Amino acid sequence: MLQIAVIRENKEKVIAALAKKNMDAKAIVETIIQLDENRRAAQVELDNTLSESNKLSKDIGALMKNGEKAKAEILKQKTVQLRDQGKAISEKIEVYAADLLEKMYLLPNLPADIVPVGKTAEENLNVFEEGAVPKLHQGAMPHWELVKKYDIIDFELGVKITGAGFPVYKGKGAKLQRALISYFLDKNTDAGYFEYQVPHLVNEASAYGTGQLPDKEGQMYHDATDDLYLIPTAEVPVTNIFRDVIFTENELPVKCTGYTPCFRREAGSYGAHVRGLNRLHQFDKVEIVRVEHPDKSYEALDEMVEHVKDILRELQLPYRVLRLCGGDMGFASALTYDFEVYSTAQERWLEISSVSNFETYQANRLKLRYKDKDGKNQLAHTLNGSSLALPRVVAGILENFQTPDGIVIPEVLRKYTGFDIIN
Structure with a gap:
């Protein structure tokens, strides 16, 4: 399987190389790059959600220590929402990752430079x-x-x-x-x-x-x-x-x-x-x-x-x-x-x-x-x-x-x- 970084960073080179294997790879390569971007964006969103949840947890601890239970309860509700949001994002990442892997499996290896051009x-x-x-x-x-x-x-x-x-x-x-x-x-x-x-x-x-x-x-x-x-x-x-x-x-x-x-x-x-x-x-x-x-x-x-x-x-x-x-x-x-x-x-x-x-x-x-x-x-x-x-x-x-x-x-x-x- 090709490495996603190679595809992402060398899109045109990959498409040209696969043409040597008689494959028009433009559409699938673009789909792979888009799926990878979606997965990466979702991962950033998940990381930010988890970071915010962790920060709230610390804030809740500080409020409870100071006896401000009412304020702590409000933040607890927010952490529940963030937990549910994080779960939904994680499921979305899993779908993106599965779709990405499925598409990646369809790409053949890139031929070496010395491979002759030819169809048969x-x-x-x-x-x-x-x-x-x-x-x-x-x-x-x-x-x-x-x-x-x-x-x-x-x-x-x-x-x-x-x-x-x-x-x-x-x-x-x-x-x-x-x-x-x-x-x-x-x-x-x-x-x-x-x-x-x-x-x-x-x-x-x-x-x-x-x-x-x-x-x-x-x-x-x-x-x-x-x-x-x-x-x-x-x-x-x-x-x-x-x-x-x-x-x-x-x-x-x-x-x-x-x-x-x-x-x-x-x-x-x-x-x-x-x-x-x-x-x-x-x-x-x-x-x-x-x-x-x-x-x-x-x-x-x-x-x-x-x-x-x-x-x-x-x-x-x-x-x-x-x-x-x-x-x-x-x-x-x-x-x-x-x-x-x-x-x-x-x-x-x-x-x-x-x-x-x-x-x-x-x-x-x-x-x-x-x-x-x-x-x-x-x-x-x-x-x-x-x-x-x-x-x-x-x-x-x-x-x-x-x-x-x-x-x-x-x-x-x-x-x-x-x-x-x-x-």
Whole structure:
């Protein structure tokens, strides 16, 4: 959530920045400023009312001490009136504050200055590309055909059990999943990330804390009975570990990793670009999350990008890194880099990771702070990234490593799988 002082003091800059995210924010920004002015004016009125009431209380004490009970009774009636007036003002402040918060939740984060201008994914900026695209043998298949041939992932069985978008992994397919999860976690912990195993359901406060609500309410699975949400990513529960926490400066940075299944209702369109593992309702992902000092968060973002690059190099997958344009960025992000793996069989790029800096946006919602050298509480910066999401990594491995004799397992995974080929 943006800070109200930033909006109030930089109105035109905020409106211009949000236009970069394809949002015409003028009306809502003006409404927010007006609500804030109303709340502040009401607070001044309440403070004056309480001050007057306190003064009268002292005057009543002095009159009673001097035996002037009649005059004291008159002032007592005034204090009753002031008490009722103060209660009414307090209720008005609560309404203003609730309306203000509701409107504040609707504003996305401001994009960083280096975010490219653009409305669609086609306008993202390719900033890095590495790895040779393999030349496949005659008769090479997309992964949704390969999994049938080798009986390692069953989409039809998932439909029978649950519905579309919930595949069943079998035999070496299940072992490949487990191997990737273990490899990703080992890479992350070796790089200094502390591992957590977190709940797969979160409460409303957690979903608001990281910005999933209200922005992605329709994309999240919701249990109305207990008012809990299935997580769309481990980012939500892991980051909320630090809700209402105040760190000292020397406790930063905080580096976390965790594996969870992820649940998203957004799948549902049709076509080759969403076939097989390309888009699912449930999938596995290993996440990295960081809490950083504001002065070091962009250095940390670069470090996270390099970390994901190293994983993809070890997997020997051709990949590229995109700096997302304003129109393609996430709601809470200030700057996002997307990683895409090239699928040779599909002849297209598949997104497999997003690494983002949220600056103070999540921290303001979470009340996640640190004490500076002067002992004052300041908002920290939060970052997160996929390291990595499994479905499209699996799709890339199956398609890019297929041979006439089977699917060769990348060397770095073989100690985890216990086999070097799927055939």
